[in-house]
Amino acid sequence: MKKASLKDIAQQAGVSTALVSYVLNGKEKETRVGEVIAQKIRQIAKELNYQPNHLAKSLRSGKTYTIGLIIADISNPFFANIARVVEDEAKKNGYTVIIGSCDEHAEKSWDLLNVLINRQVDGFIIVSCEGSENQVHYLKERNIPFVLLDRHFPEIQTDFVATNNYKASYDAGVHLIQSGYSKIGIMAYKSNMYHMEERVRGYKHALRDNHIEFHDSWLKEVHFETMDSEVRTAIDEILASEQRVDAMIFATYGLAINALKYINELRLKVPSDLAIVSYGQAEVFDLYYCPITYVQQPLEMLGKTAVEFLLTKLKNPEESMKQILMEAKLIARESSKAKPALTG
Amino acid sequence: MKKASLKDIAQQAGVSTALVSYVLNGKEKETRVGEVIAQKIRQIAKELNYQPNHLAKSLRSGKTYTIGLIIADISNPFFANIARVVEDEAKKNGYTVIIGSCDEHAEKSWDLLNVLINRQVDGFIIVSCEGSENQVHYLKERNIPFVLLDRHFPEIQTDFVATNNYKASYDAGVHLIQSGYSKIGIMAYKSNMYHMEERVRGYKHALRDNHIEFHDSWLKEVHFETMDSEVRTAIDEILASEQRVDAMIFATYGLAINALKYINELRLKVPSDLAIVSYGQAEVFDLYYCPITYVQQPLEMLGKTAVEFLLTKLKNPEESMKQILMEAKLIARESSKAKPALTG
DNA sequence: TATTCAAGTTTAAACGATTAAGCAACTTAT
DNA sequence: ATAAGTTGCTTAATCGTTTAAACTTGAATA
Structure with a gap:
């Protein structure tokens, strides 16, 4: 049984x-459709289980009610969860989401962008990866909402x-300092992405404002692709250095996972050793033997806000630019609990 | 700058x-397009950065090169990962995937199905949830490939x-028995889904074949929606019973997570206490203080196989029915390590 | 009685692509 | 010289919807 079309009805x-x-779109009043015939049409539509063809609608209207979501790394549960939120929120507003992960590769991101543009998505929500500035410019030029x-x-x-990463890192640093740690390292991605730089900057300023001198050896930057091995080297180095750290901040989930695996292998105890x-x-983070203190992003x-911004922009393309930085919350757990005072 | 269409070129x-x-579809030979004009067309297409409109193509051809993936529970990392595999594999074949999670609700699954059918997906890959048999019948009736x-x-x-769940559970049971455990419980979802029944059946047969009498109190079935609280009660009960278990099989990831949290709270040691x-x-499972033995599904x-099956079916709707059960592999870790012999 | 108006309906173009069929203008064979 | 074939291109229908514009009635107004 083929799908029924308007013509069939x-x-x-x-x-x-x-x-x-007219009738099926509820425009019978404005377009003066007779009451009798309207009823009949509705009746037949029901009998044939009529479902409008979205393609045809979209072709005609130029709107697909679809948004493209490009995620830098879907294997990161933070992004996976945010994808769910976006999907749910979009669905509530009658939009369908097509998700793609570019795995932190600008090239893949570019491909995704093109595929989705050809599929006529109405707009984009994008978690950018490094080197994708040109893509952002392209969207601006083409006037595609995102x-x-x-x-x-x-x-x-x-x-x-976005999240106020500077503040989040600053808070994390201060928290560790207040918990009695004074040699604090940080591991981040080697990247010139702003959010990553901010995470490092916040950390440094937390040290500075608490009169702790930052040592270059405390900052470890590793490449995303070769994270597995580089994290190990980085940990080795940071522990071997003269200024051996007693605490560390991991700027991403992936780094923490890899580091924790290695720390376990080394039989280091959290938080006493680190x-x-x-x-x-x-x-x-909950199930680790020593629950991990983490930066809880909203x-x-x-x-939700990203979807909201995009949808208002779709409704009114002239809408002014909207930018928001949201605050993260530090969830303190055992992995950073106050250091027993040495003089205790 | 608006998108260029065939007409513009x-x-x-x-x-x-x-x-x-003709030219842009490489049919210039069959359709005898002049070489000169063909060059010119290609040139202009390039200049205008022509990208074909997928909607129009699809409307005309009846194929969208889109597949709908309906997942029972995307928050389960197993499914999240399988979604990635499906997406990648589909993309390799020029297909786009639209993912939806029904969160184990048949009603939500039905909604998703309809949304995606209206969006004219070419076919479906479905991780069914309980009570969705009617949906499967519907697809069969409508002759929609899935x-x-x-x-x-x-x-x-x-x-x-699918996975051979019977065998997987059987192996898990045998493994525990061979490791010296004899009072083995299992926690599963309260469900009449076949895969869940198989997981329990395999476990029971492992006991039977090893001359261990199964006790009703060893089987705990909890509801998906109220898992958080029910798991705790179930653990309490299974530990309080006369036949207190010394080992447990968790039939899903979610159950294990919830149980482990509670087990931590109870300060039970894995595997010595359980x-x-x-x-x-x-x-x-890797990072738990005692790495968890798990059933590794392929x-x-x-x-990949699901995508492959679907695509061959899309290419040739007359293709015969394809059914496959794949074997899982038990990854033995510390959480089930051999019990020290009492008489040692 | 002629004119205007409203109600109820149809026509046809449009969205962007595909493709069978048709039409000139040549060339070649008979 | 005429028929047949080849080459190179255009026309127009089609997919399923939407919607402005036109059209037909019959009733109300002047």
């Missing part, structure tokens, strides 16, 4: 497709919804 | 849209790709 009712369209999520480029004027604060959030709000 | 080249279409993934209904003839084998796979293969 029109034929059965003995009227033109126009009337059917909102950057979680990461943005301060030198490009765009809508965005205190830890990490970005990201996941069940692992995941739900980030996702 | 045709106008610039001073030819009909037909010629442009493949069931991971879960299937033995009483309905369909294509499917040995554990779980379904699902995730970083948690995730990659499952996803």
Whole structure:
């Protein structure tokens, strides 16, 4: 049994497709469709279980009610969760989401962008990866609506919804200091992405403001692709250095996971051998023998707001630029608990 | 700058849209397009950065090169990963995937199905949830191509790709028995889904074949929606019973996570107080203080094969029914390590 | 009685692509 | 010289919808 079209209904009712369209779109009043025929049309539509063809609608209207969500790394549970939020929120508003992960590769991101543009998505929500500035410029030029999520480029004027990473790292640093740690390292991605730089900057300023001198050996930057091995080397180095750290901040979930695996292998005890604060959030952090202190980003709000921004922009393209930085919350757990005073 | 259409190119080249279409689809030979004009068309297409409109193509051809992936529970990392595999594999074949999670609700699954049908997806890959048999029947009736993934209904003839859950549980049971555990419990979802029944059946047969009498109190079935609280009660009960278990199998990732949290709270030591084998796979299992033994399902293969089945069916709707059960592999870790002999 | 108006309906173009069929203008064969 | 074939291109229908514009009635107004 093939799908019924407007034409099928029109034929059965003995009227033109126009009337059917009017009735089924609730425009019978404005377009003065007779009450009797309207009833009949509705009846037949029901009998044939009519479902409008979205393609045809979209082709005609130029709107697909679809948004493209490009995520830098879907294997990160933080992003996976944010994707869910975006999907749910979009669905509530009658939009469908097509998700793609570029796995931190600008090239893959570019491909995704093109595929989705050809599929005529109405707009984009994007968690940008390094080197994708040109893509953002392209969207601006082409006048395709989009909102950057979680990461943005301060030198490009765009809508965005992100976390105040500077503040989050600053808080994390202060927390560790107040807990009695004074030699604090940080591990981040080697990247010139703004959000990553901010995470490092906040940490450094926390040290500075508490009169702790920062040592270059405390900052470890590793490449995303070769994280597995580089994290190990980095940990080795940071522990072997003269200024051996007693606490570390991990700027991403992936770094923390890899580091924790290695720390376990080394039989280092958290927090006595090494205190830890990490970005990201996941069940692992709860179930680790020593629950991990983490930076809780307002995941739900980030996702919802991004959708909201995009949808208002779709409704009114002239809408002014919207930019928001949301505050993260440090969830203190055992992995950073106060150091027993040495003089105790 | 608006998107260029065939018409725009045709106008610039001073030819009909037909010629442009022929050239850009590589049909210039069959349709005898002049070499000179063909070059010109290609040139202009490039200049205008022509990208074909997928909607129009699809409307005309009846194919969208889109597949709908309906997942029972995307928050389960196993499914999240399988979704990635499906997406990647589909993309390799020029297909786009639209993912939806029904969160184990048949009603939500039905909504998703309809949304995606209206969006004219070419076919479905579905991880069915309880009570969705009618949906499967509906797809069969409507002759919409689909493949069931991971879960299937033995009483309905369909294509499917799934794990041999009976065997997996049997192996898990035997492994625990051989490791010296003799009072083995299992926690599963309260469900009449076949895959869940198989997981329990395999476990029971492992006991039977090893001359261990199964006790009703060893089987705990909890509801998906109220898992958080029910798991705790179930653990309490199973530990308080006369036949207190010394090992447990968790039939899903979610159950294991909830149980482990509670077990931690109770300060029970794994495996000495309680040995554990779980379904699902995730970083948690590696990072737990005592790495968790788990049933490793052939995730990659499952996803790829499902896509493969669906695509061959799309290419040739007359293709015969395809059904596959794949074997899981038990990854033995510390959480189920051999019990020290009492007489040692 | 002629004119205007409203109600109820149809027509046809449009969205952007594909493709069978048709039509000139040549060339070649008979 | 005429028929047949080849080459190179255009026309127009089609997919399923939407919607402005036109059209037909019959009733109300002047």
